[in-house]
Amino acid sequence: MRHPWLNRIAVLVGVSTLLLVALGYIVYKERPSLRKIAASLSTVQKPRYSPASQAGRGFDFRSMVNALIGPEPVYPPHLSEDATEALIGRFIESGDTDVRVCEMLGELRDAPPRGAADVHAWASDRIANRMENPYLEAMLIPIGAVLSRSGFAPVATRVRDAAFGGDVMPDFDVLQAQARSDLYSAAPQLEDVSLRAYHLYALFRSVNWHPELAQDFATIELCEQIEERLETAIAGEYSGISLRSETAELLSWMAANRVTAQESGFEPALAGTMSVLVTPTSVAFESPWMKNAFGTGLVLGLPPAIETSVQAGR
Secondary structure (H helix, E strand, C coil): CCCHHHHHHHHHHHHHHHHHHHHHHHHHHCCCCHHHHHHHHHCCCCCCHHHHHHHCCCCHHHHHHHHCCCCCEEECCCCCHHHHHHHHHHHHHHCCCCCCCCCHHCCCCCCCCCCHHHHHHHHHHHHHHCCCCCCHHHHHHHHHHHCCCCCHHHHHHHHHHHHEEEHCCCCCCHHHHHHHHHHHHHHHHHHHHHHHHHHHHHHHHHHHHHHHHCCCCHHHHHHHHHHHHHHHHHHHCCCCCCHHHHHHHHHHHHHHCCCCCCHCCCCCCCCCEEEEEEEEEEEEEEHHHHHHHCCEEEEEECCCCCCCCCCCCC
């Protein structure tokens, strides 16, 4: 005898089968053709990869490294290690403060670029390779006058050692105070040196615009007189000719030879003592005329790094 509940199950199975068949038929009738699918896919553009489009997706390797060890330090423009070593060797270890500009009168020399980064790269190459350049030499005259001073040389040497040798300078404050006191006592002398160096710079630049003046007796005589006064001032002595008188001589020479202010780059108003900033790993030199002529001063050693964000892309 067949149980009634078996009949009910059979009926349910049959109805379910019919429904599935009907549903399948409907789906089959409404499906898109392969041609339509291909056509629709051809109109979809594949997204291009760009770092910006990946922001927030997964991890950024650079950010992860920066977060762990910090970003690579970025330093302001400064002279190379080889150039710094060369200046320390010349002005401190050898005591060479000779002025050598007039002997290059009439020679074609490359003019300096402008801007801190370019000037430091240009100067580093010529200093490290001992390539004489009158523009650079004029800039180095007052710097050498500072470095060669017995009260300043110790801090400059220790700065070099700390910047490139990793040496610790526990007595930095003492050496810095000694150097500051020494420069303060010599401020009038160093201003004299700096501005006479500016006169040499202007004279050489003028001759570059007027090459015929390189053989002119009055030009050669004026150049050699400025050099002699410079060496006298570096030695801490007075030449007998004031800065005001020398400025008047230069302006008179320019007028006699029709040299313009633009050609000479000379502006009498650019007076002022050279500023010297000492940190545990760098010494920065700057003066109004250097800033005007080169767009920057010069930095020896390794200046403090610029703070940078640890976030990628900044």
